[in-house]
Amino acid sequence: MLCPKCGKLNSQSSNFCNNCGKKLNQIDRTSKRGFASMEPEKRFKIAQSGGVAAHKKGSAHQFTSEEASAAGKKGGKSRKKS
Ligand SMILES: [Zn+2]
Numbered sequence: 781m782l783c784p785k786c787g788k789l790n791s792q793s794s795n796f797c798n799n800c801g802k803k804l805n806q807i808d809r810t811s812k813r814g815f816a817s818m819e820p821e822k823r824f825k826i827a828q829s830g831g832v833a834a835h836k837k838g839s840a841h842q843f844t845s846e847e848a849s850a851a852g853k854k855g856g857k858s859r860k861k862s
Pocket residue numbers: 783784785786787788797798799800801802
């Protein structure tokens with residue numbers, strides 16, 4: 781159960797936040813889970829940091845010259861000449 785006030789992750793059975801004491805809305809616990817239950821800004825930051833981390837590791841997808849030319853040919857049909 782994610783606290784809507786401070787974002788603290790409490791156990792599913794918690795009625796109140798262990799961190800700030802806010803009453804937790806138990807109704808939402810099944811409809812909002814994981815990523816979807818986070819605030820948009822928080823999700824963005826996580827997605828952003830995840831992307832950076834992937835780049836640092838070198839695991840993020842990078843176009844090779846062959847892929848780039850292949851993608852260029854595909855895109856060329858619908859895209860205007862640059
Ligand atoms: Zn809280």
